[in-house]
Amino acid sequence: MPVWGVAGPVTTAIALAAMVAGVALGLQAARPWWRLGGSLLGLAGLVLLLSRGAGALLVDAGDLARVSPAAGFWCLLLVFMMLMADALSALRPGPRLRLGLLALFLVGLAALLASGALSELSIMQEYRGRVAGFRTAAARHVALALGSLAAAAAIGFPLGILCHRRARLRSLAIPVLSFLQTIPSLAMFGIMIPVLAWVAATVPGAQEIGIAGIGFAPAFLALLLYSLLPVVANTVAGLDAAPPAAVEAARGMGMTDRQRLWSIELPLALPVILAGLRIVLVQNVGLAVIAGLIGGGGFGTFVFQGLNQTATDLILLGALPTVVLALVSAILMDILVDFARRTPKRESA
Amino acid sequence: MTAGGVLRTALSLLLVALVLWPHAFAPVFAPFAPERGPVIYDRVSLLSLSLSHLGLVAAASSLAALVAVTLAILVTRPAGAAFRPLSRTLTNVGQTFPPVAVLALAVPMLGFGAWPTLVALFLYGLLPIFENAMTALSTLPPRTLEAARGMGMGRFQRLWQVELPLAAPVILAGVRLSVVIGLGTATIGSTVAARTLGEVIIAGLLTNNTAFVLQGGLIVGLFAVLIYDALVRLEARIARRAGAGSARAG
Amino acid sequence: MIEIDRITKVYDDTTVVDEVSMTVETGTITVIVGTSGSGKTTLLRMINRLVEPSSGEVRINGEVTRDIPTHLLRRRIGYAIQGHGLFPHHTVARNIAAVPRLLGWPKDKIARRVDELLTLFGMEPAAFRDRYPAELSGGQQQRVGVARALASRPDLLLMDEPFGALDPIIRGRAQEDLRAIQQKLGSTIVLVTHDMEEAIRLGDRVGVMDGGRLVQHGPPEEIVARPANAFVAEMVGDAERPMRLLSLIPVRGLVEPGAAGGDPVPEGASLRDALSACLWTGRDAVPVERGGAVVGRITLDAIRGRVEHRA
Structure with a gap:
């Protein structure tokens, strides 16, 4: 079937024109605003073609027929997304503007998905078949990523502060934590299983609070162990980076250790600490996929089911939300780091 | 020998023994195996799995290193400077893609087997090496470069004799990062039917055989830790030769 | 204290x-x-x-x-x-x-x-x-x-x-x-x-x-x-010592009666300034002023004598 046969000549012409114009605008190296506009135009064309195309292809097909975009679509999507990212990084929008753009993008994406324009696509059909399962998986994925982040922060901050003040503890803790990080994730998740099974069997009350060899607990613990290094290392690095003269002055003017920590060292270290949390969050969103292999839930469930059944759409149903979640976390954390850098505390004296 | 040296040797010997004579460890793993189930994974020899696992990572990482360093050299020359912002954006965005997702997304395009794993390892391995190489090459001490120019070195002489040796420790740190990620991602590669040690762990998970999970996890973990350690020491040695002054974090 | x-x-x-x-x-x-x-x-x-x-x-x-x-x-x-x-x-x-x-x-x-x-x-x-x-x-x-x-x-x-x-x-x-x-x-x-x-x-x-x-x-x-x-x-600093010493002593204490040519130096200025004025203008003495009125002069000999006798 020729290209224009897919969605009708008019739609196809409009969509193709949009994409060509998008690429042409996107190549204006000196004009980032044009490039941003170009990437948006291109994306719009792509989506138009996708939504119309799927419907048209299915007109005469049976109920079991499915449409899914092929490699060409994904490549074009990637190209336009990269164009957009590049244009945005050249424009250097402030954190507030970035937050607004992110919200706008997410609202747009939600509207697109809710509008039904893409409902003919097989991945959306796959989704409709498991709405409840998808919600559970999403909630579990976020719980794993954020929960382990919170636990790592609760353990890592005090540990990092101690490491900053005691050189011996640091020379012990940092190498151990970096070795933990090198252990391949599947091995780490796997090794957690017998460890937690043993805990569940021997420690009284452990089972009642949900500790078991399989499922949420080993996944959570593995993610926690991976998260400790970036939290501790960045806390130490951030505290170390406080100007020595300022720390000396704080001591010399009679601040207690606690006052110095809270009003001088921690505020100065905040951007670096937040950068550590960004690493952890992005890393956890990705690693939480492995939880799907040990019954820990999350989007990984779909990915590995899909791989088992050679069901591309199921793989995508797990992988695409993971990628979106990772990107959104990265952007959000970058914004947060920016806020921490830009607004030195303006409390009244 | 230092305490670290003793530990290193002991772990290496343990790893070699585990890979070559796994059955000697049957009594250790037996308590974890299901009743009357197999204790030691022997559908495929652990040696061949290890070799194919390491081969996959070595091939992907060396190819990634070659391509990434070449690209980094290109964008740090005056002629390639225009591509620097774009390449930075690409690396930043690329690194937020979870490796597992990259692997899973490669399957619809490339099918099952070693290929999608290799491609995913290569693509993902590019990023840390490229990022480190670009940072290292663009933050060399300007006075040293000026001195090299002043004594009449040509562009290629400067690159080979001054810039690359000085940047080597940081580039190597990128390679280490990429190898560590590669070893982990290759393990998961067995879910897309690549021949790797992950197979042992997956088999254990599917049959509820904790003994398999443990021996697979132990072997992969030991490989990763020992390779990481070897690369760290190689880096330290090269950094000493490069004057140690450029001991930047990787 | x-x-x-x-x-x-x-x-x-x-x-x-x-x-x-x-x-x-x-x-x-x-x-x-x-x-x-x-x-x-x-x-x-x-x-x-x-x-x-x-x-x-x-x-x-x-x-x-x-x-x-x-x-x-x-x-x-x-x-x-x-x-x-x-x-x-x-x-x-x-x-x-x-x-x-x-x-x-x-x-x-x-x-x-x-x-x-x-x-x-x-x-x-x-x-x-x-x-x-x-x-x-x-x-x-x-x-x-x-x-x-x-x-x-x-x-x-x-x-x-x-x-x-x-x-x-x-x-x-x-x-x-x-x-x-x-x-x-x-x-x-x-x-x-x-x-x-x-x-x-x-x-x-x-x-x-x-x-x-x-x-x-x-x-x-x-x-x-x-x-x-x-x-x-x-x-x-051996070489600097005479100059350092002179810079610490005000002209005030060495003023002697008499006249001299050139621009006057204030009596609060240091001996170093006075010496410098002598050498630069090529004179053996320069006038000293207090509140705009010349009150006497200071001589190279007096400055030399002050350095030789220290404090």
Whole structure:
């Protein structure tokens, strides 16, 4: 079937024109605003073609027929997304503007998905078949990523502060934590299983609070162990980076250790600490996929089911939300780091 | 020998023994195996799995290193400077893609087997090496470069004799990062039917055989830790030769 | 009055400060000068107990510092260091207010004090109050650093190479400002430096340290004119000594009646200025003025005689 046969000549012409114009605008190296506009135009064309195309292809097909975009679509999507990212990084929008753009993008994406324009696509059909399962998986994925982040922060901050003040503890803790990080994730998740099974069997009350060899607990613990290094290392690095003269002055003017920590060292270290949390969050969103292999839930469930059944759409149903979640976390954390850098505390004296 | 040296040797010997004579460890793993189930994974020899696992990572990482360093050299020359912002954006965005997702997304395009794993390892391995190489090459001490120019070195002489040796420790740190990620991602590669040690762990998970999970996890973990350690020491040695002054974090 | 009484610091087997005693009178500047490793900074840091003395004691107006909790002691002592040590995330006002806040002063009192100090240091409060340290020049940062150290009207101000990071011209101005402000407020200052020039310019008393010992302690004229040993002589600089000495003595004391040609020098000027005027104009004597009226002259011979007889 020729290209224009897919969605009708008019739609196809409009969509193709949009994409060509998008690429042409996107190549204006000196004009980032044009490039941003170009990437948006291109994306719009792509989506138009996708939504119309799927419907048209299915007109005469049976109920079991499915449409899914092929490699060409994904490549074009990637190209336009990269164009957009590049244009945005050249424009250097402030954190507030970035937050607004992110919200706008997410609202747009939600509207697109809710509008039904893409409902003919097989991945959306796959989704409709498991709405409840998808919600559970999403909630579990976020719980794993954020929960382990919170636990790592609760353990890592005090540990990092101690490491900053005691050189011996640091020379012990940092190498151990970096070795933990090198252990391949599947091995780490796997090794957690017998460890937690043993805990569940021997420690009284452990089972009642949900500790078991399989499922949420080993996944959570593995993610926690991976998260400790970036939290501790960045806390130490951030505290170390406080100007020595300022720390000396704080001591010399009679601040207690606690006052110095809270009003001088921690505020100065905040951007670096937040950068550590960004690493952890992005890393956890990705690693939480492995939880799907040990019954820990999350989007990984779909990915590995899909791989088992050679069901591309199921793989995508797990992988695409993971990628979106990772990107959104990265952007959000970058914004947060920016806020921490830009607004030195303006409390009244 | 230092305490670290003793530990290193002991772990290496343990790893070699585990890979070559796994059955000697049957009594250790037996308590974890299901009743009357197999204790030691022997559908495929652990040696061949290890070799194919390491081969996959070595091939992907060396190819990634070659391509990434070449690209980094290109964008740090005056002629390639225009591509620097774009390449930075690409690396930043690329690194937020979870490796597992990259692997899973490669399957619809490339099918099952070693290929999608290799491609995913290569693509993902590019990023840390490229990022480190670009940072290292663009933050060399300007006075040293000026001195090299002043004594009449040509562009290629400067690159080979001054810039690359000085940047080597940081580039190597990128390679280490990429190898560590590669070893982990290759393990998961067995879910897309690549021949790797992950197979042992997956088999254990599917049959509820904790003994398999443990021996697979132990072997992969030991490989990763020992390779990481070897690369760290190689880096330290090269950094000493490069004057140690450029001991930047990787 | 600050009394340092046989204070000693020993690290492992090395004696960094060895039984140093000195008295700092209220309202004076004492400069401790020495090479790096002489123990001068350790001595200074033992006064506010950033370093705990191994033996000996320090008394501030009779009160033994050992008996005061360190953080309370330090809040009573101003402390200004090289590279200013301002808090980069706090505004100028909040930096200056640091110690008064620690002491729990009421807000309006703090605000008044901040403005008062900024004005004293020649910085328009409305223009500087809300700036961040990174938005100031090097000289301004240094002034804010000293203002912060003075904010709570401390009994004593300790300064560790406070002008070390400044370039020579700004440094000279900063030294003059410090002298002027000290005289206006009557502060007691102990300042550490490696620069003998600075010591002679600023100090009412100068202490020279070498190898952990206080080798000489006295008014700057005495240090220059009668160095206690070869080390002090070297610090003063053999070639520079006559000039240093002349720069410390005002013309006033050597004026003799008589007339001379050329432009007059004020009687408050130093002998160094007078010598310079003689040499430059090629005369044996120049006139001296007081309040615009010539009161006599000063001769090359008199200057030479003053150097030969020392102090």
